[in-house]
Amino acid sequence: MDRRPTILDVAARAGVSKSTVSLVLKNSPQIKAETAARVRRAMQEVGYVYNRAAANLRSSSTGLIGLVINDLRNPFFTEFAASFQMALFARGYATVISNSGEDAAMQAAIIHSMIEHGVSALAISPAYGDVTSTFDQLARANVPTVQVLRQVSSRTDKFPFSSFDFVDGGGQAARHLIASGARRIAFVGGLEGRQITAERMSGYLSEMQRIGTEPIVLYGQPSRNAGAELAQQIMREHPQVDAAICFNDLVALGMMNALEREGQRVGEDFRLVGFDDLEESAQSLPPLSSVSCDITSFGEKTASSLLDWLTKGVVPPATHRQSVRLVTRASSGGRGV
Incomplete structure (x- = not known):
């Protein structure tokens, strides 16, 4: 036989139906012992190998x-x-x-x-x-x-829903920029009307209210290109802004490039904080301050909780927020950091 033997070949050799062979493979008590023995003998004779893993997947x-x-x-x-x-x-x-x-x-x-x-x-x-x-x-x-x-x-x-405490992250970033001496802080990037944007911006808005400063918000795609364009918009329309919290690191990195090209020294003339703390952020010039979300441990914990639900019946909490922390680097702490 040139092809791989199938369940039909076993059925033909044993003189039984396909369904009977299937029941034998499942060790069903419905099949008489002599019939089961005949089917297993036929399996050996035709060289049929039962792929239990594939059957489980099916x-x-x-x-x-x-x-x-x-x-x-x-x-x-x-x-x-x-x-x-x-x-x-x-x-x-x-x-x-x-x-x-x-x-x-x-x-x-x-x-x-x-x-x-x-x-x-x-x-x-x-x-x-x-x-x-x-x-x-x-x-x-x-x-x-x-x-x-x-x-x-x-x-x-x-x-169930799990994510990060983005509200606290935005608040940490805003308080850091205020303490660093920034006078006018903008929130840059993220699509208007999206929950994730509102969460990341919420802590910033609370801090602006606390110090009695009108917030400046510029929405945009969460990308490098959008960050570069929004940096140009800030320099053109809001020259008083000297710091920004960005929706994510991609926006911040795009802003950084555009600002540096225009002669703005990020970390000195203009202070930047991103969100997510991508690996690239620590390697940028200057290194980018960012709200770190420890996405690796989050992925591991998500997998573990999902498997506990699947195998033990332990349903995850309806809502879970993992804590975040601000990682301060030269883009907001000064070139000497």
Whole structure:
């Protein structure tokens, strides 16, 4: 036989049906001992090898976890995905990872496909948009699902949410800049109307209110290009601004490049703080101050809590916020830091 033997070959050799062979493979008590012996003998004769792992994946996908990320091009989300996947691998689970590209319709199709392929559990950093039907489908399928980093469903009893204390992070950054002598501080980047933007900006707004200063907010895409453009806008329209808290490190790095090109010495003439503390931020010139979120440990803890839900029935808390800390470097602490 040139091809790999199949269950049909075993059935033909043993003179039984395909379903009988399947029941023998599952050690079903419905099959008489003599019939089971004949089937197993036929398996040896035709050289059939039962792939139990593949059968498990077909029947229930035990050991297969789904991960849907809104933007894998962003290093922050990539680092989370890597730590999540590695933590699952260490405990014997495989991960299927998909990027929704900030597209709610694509996200829905991806999740539908994952459910069809029988993932045992799912973690999702969701795209924004109309997601009601998607989460309804997950509820019907009874797939343990956690929302991470972004919350789009309010049903946290069914879809627990975990992220970071971004509000406190924004407050830490603002207090640091105030203490460093900054006179006018702006919040730069992030899309208006998004919960994640509001969270990261909230601590800043509270501190501006505390010191009686009118906030200056410039919205934009969370990217380097947007950061560079927003830096130009600040220099053109708000020349009094001498410090900024950025929605993320990508925006801050884009701002830094644009400011330096215009002769502004970041850390001296203009102070910058980012969010996420990407690895690149410590290597920039000057090194970028940033609100550190320890995304690696977050990925590991997310994997652990999801597996505890799946294997022990321990449902994660409805909402969990991991603490953050400000890492001060030369971009806000002066070139001597």
